[in-house]
Amino acid sequence: MDLRHLKYFIAVAEEKNIGRAAVRLHISQPPLTRQIQQLEDELGVRLFIRTPRGVELTSTGELFLEEARNIHSLIEQATERTQLAGRGKLGRLDIATFGSGILDTIPKLLLAFRKNYPDVKVVLHTMNKNEQIEALLQRRISLGFNRLLTPTPGIASELVTNESLLLAINKNDPLSKASEVSLQSLADHPFILFPTGSRPSFIDKTVGLCQQAGFTPQVSQEVEDVVTAISLVASGFGICLVSETTSVLAFPGVVYRPLAHLPENAHIDLSCIFRADDGSPLLAAFLNEIRNFRESPGKRYP
Amino acid sequence: MDLRHLKYFIAVAEEKNIGRAAVRLHISQPPLTRQIQQLEDELGVRLFIRTPRGVELTSTGELFLEEARNIHSLIEQATERTQLAGRGKLGRLDIATFGSGILDTIPKLLLAFRKNYPDVKVVLHTMNKNEQIEALLQRRISLGFNRLLTPTPGIASELVTNESLLLAINKNDPLSKASEVSLQSLADHPFILFPTGSRPSFIDKTVGLCQQAGFTPQVSQEVEDVVTAISLVASGFGICLVSETTSVLAFPGVVYRPLAHLPENAHIDLSCIFRADDGSPLLAAFLNEIRNFRESPGKRYP
DNA sequence: GATCCCGATACCTGGAAAGTATCGGGCTCT
DNA sequence: AGAGCCCGATACTTTCCAGGTATCGGGATC
Known part of the structure; x- marks a missing residue:
């Protein structure tokens, strides 16, 4: 069996007339007659009764029509879904x-x-x-x-994205009053570093920047993630460097300040x-x- | 798209190797390669990644494989059901x-x-x-x-079937003692006739047989169906002629007796x-x- | 680097589907 | 009743495409 058979069969069943179905399918009548005969032979079943006015479905044909429509729509769906998936849409x-x-x-x-x-x-x-x-x-x-x-x-x-770094600092720290802060002025502040875990990490970035600015940071605490780090800043444990988007973490007591004289690599x-x-x-x-x-x-x- | 495409696609997806799939399909490798390319072109989608060891399904291909299997089994079912229906089995x-x-x-x-x-x-x-x-x-x-x-x-x-007629008679009637009863002996018995409704009916058959036997039956009652008729026989309202299979109605007080000298047409x-x-x-x-x-x-x- | 494996390509062949022409049977309309 | 028409079936031809053979080419393996 062939999908052509199904398509032809559905057309003939709907038109109840082989000639008209052939027009609709843009083929001539004889091949359509033959394809229908072939389908009947293959299934070993009479699908149509030939009448003087055209053709009529047998009860078996009615059943097969349902099945054929079912299959046909399934194929259309499958094609469409596959094409969607192919364009990354599914x-x-x-x-x-x-x-x-x-x-x-x-x-x-x-x-x-x-x-x-x-x-x-x-x-x-x-x-x-x-x-x-x-x-x-x-x-x-x-x-x-x-x-x-x-x-x-x-x-x-x-x-x-490539974000600038911000200083997260407790609002009671005098440095928080400045509109921007230089790295050097943080030399005697305790740093909270994160994240622990696989290297290289933001810890290395922070330490590297400090050393580039001429000092090695005092480490107050190493924590696993940025949220913990900011909560420690809020509690006055120390300061930390964070990415710009971190500033959506509006903890009470924490302010974010840009770094002055920002070096080229003070980005993350x-x-x-x-x-x-x-x-x-x-x-x-x-x-x-x-x-x-x-x-x-x-x-x-x- | 063609069912061949689906069959070939499923084989290739399962073998993960076009050559082996071709052997399984009993065709040579080049046409299979082409059919797969054709399917991909038609869908506008890459279904396989060609590797040095064979082929591998893309994620889109995996999706299409499910759909293809689905369609394939549906077609098999449809064929089978149609053939069953064609043999009057469904x-x-x-x-x-x-x-x-x-x-x-x-x-x-x-x-x-x-x-x-x-x-x-x-x-x-x-x-x-x-x-x-x-x-x-x-x-x-x-x-x-x-x-x-x-x-x-x-x-x-x-x-x-073509059944003989039986006489249904109340067991208190003296005639019920005989092993068989002639029609003539029923001339003075009241008859229950059935069924009312469309003609010719069993009423005409009964009356006809009586006239053939030389008398016109006395009508005790006309009723709609045989069950009512037999229940009236049980109550002593009269007698009636019934088909053989009616004798499964074993009402208390009713006995069934064959007709003696059965004429040719005393069948129903x-x-x-x-x-x-x-x-x-x-x-x-x-x-x-x-x-x-x-x-x-x-x-x-x- | 020689060999092998596997898919892709080029070209040919055969068979099946589609086309053209025509038949034949049954209904319709004068 | 008979001519014409409609519709499916059949005979024959053409066209197209799946499938076959031979071969290429590229990557992996030893």
């Missing part, structure tokens, strides 16, 4: 995030993606950098968000990583969304 | 009966049919002769059971009627069952 995308990245940028990005690709199910996982790379290679996830990447074979990356990237050989249209669609976001984050995602 | 058969016919023969017949055709849904309707013919012509039923048929254009018939047929042009395999199957029943009612349906 499916499932597993994405990993780390702790603080989730604060502001990533939710906005996910929201925008969902708006454009409503039938893609995005599943979020929380993983640190090493876990993300392992999960990528094992194909458990398709994309991970992270910072401070080191090149890894088979893994490609793309910048999402937010990037995403993915398998270099991943040709999935879903990933491509998501990366495209990231590029849009990077180029006009304010305009498109207010 | 579908719905609307059958009409009249009152007393339902007593014994028809239930046995239906039981036997259901055993051989378990997936045919038999729907019973109660109709008199004229209602049956109207319903047949309107295609509301496919078959009707009846007696004493008159030829009708477009309606064919087939004999089911049970026939079925159907549209002469009805080529339905369901009807054919049922008629066949009737023929089997008629030839060996005792052996096959004890």
Whole structure:
């Protein structure tokens, strides 16, 4: 049996007339007659009764018509769904995030993606950098968000944002009165460092910047994530450097101040990583969304 | 798209290797490669990633594989169901009966049919002769059971059974003591006649036989159906002639006696009627069952 | 770096589907 | 009643596409 048979059969059943059905199918009458005969032979069943005015379905034919329509619509649906999936419009995308990245940028990005690709199910996982790379290679996830990447074979990356650093400081500290603060003036302040876990991390970035400014920071505390760090700042345990988006954490007692004489490398990237050989249209669609976001984050995602 | 595409696609997806899939499909590798390319082109979607070791499904391909399997099994089911229906093994058969016919023969017949055709849904309707013919012509039923048929254009018939007549008589009547009873001896007994309704009916048969025997029967009562008639016999209202199978109605006070010197026409047929042009395999199957029943009612349906 | 494996490509062949022409049977309308 | 018409079936031809053979080319393996 052939899909042609089904298509032809449905047309004849609907027109109740082989000639008219042939016109509708843009073929001539004889081949249509033959195809119908063939279908009947193959099934070993009479589907039509030939009358002087045309043809009429037998009861068996009625049954087969239902089945044929069913199959036909299923094929159309399958085609459409597959094409949607091929354009990245349908499916499932597993994405990993780390702790603080989730604060502001990533939710906005996910929201925008969902708006454009409503039938893609995005599943979020929380993983640190090493876990993300392992999960990528094992194909458990398709994309991970992270910072401070080191090149890894088979893994490609793309910048999402590159943010300036801010100083998070307790509002009772005299330095908090200034509109901006130089790194040097923090030499005698205790630092809260984060995140513990896989290296290189933001800890190394902070320490590196201080050393570049001529001092080694006093370490008050090392904590796992940025939220804990800010809560310690609120309690007066010390200060810390954070990315711009962290300032959405409006803890009482904490103020954020820009750094004066900002060195070139006083920025922190937010990037995403993915398998270099991943040709999935879903990933491509998501990366495209990231590029849009990077180029006009304010305009498109207010 | 073509069913071939689906079959080939499924084979390749399962073998993960075009060459091996080609062997399994009993074709050579190049046409298979081309068919897969064609399918991809038509859908506008990459279904496989070509690797040095063979091919691998893309995520889009995985989706399409599910759909393809789905469609494939649906087609197989449709074919099978249609063929069943074509052999009269599946579908719905609307059958009409009249009152007393339902007593014994028809239930046995239906039981036997259901055993051989378990997936045919038999729907019973109660109709008199004229209602049956109207319903047949309107295609509301496919078959009707009846007696004493008159030829009708477009309606064919087939004999089911031809039963002798019995006398139903109250056991207090002296005639009930004899092992058989002649019609003539009933000349002064009151008769219960049935069924009222469309003619010719069993009433005419009874009256005709009496006149043939040389008398006109005294009519005690006309009733609608045989069950009422027998209950009146039990109450001593009179006697009546009934078909053999009616003797399953074992009312207290009623005995059944054969007629002595039985004339040739002291039989009553049970026939079925159907549209002469009805080529339905369901009807054919049922008629066949009737023929089997008629030839060996005792052996096959004890 | 030689070999092997696997998919892709080029070209040819055969068979099936579509086209043209025509038949034949049954209904309709004068 | 008979001519004409409608519709499906059949005979024959043409066209197109699936499938076959031979071969290429690229990546992996030893």
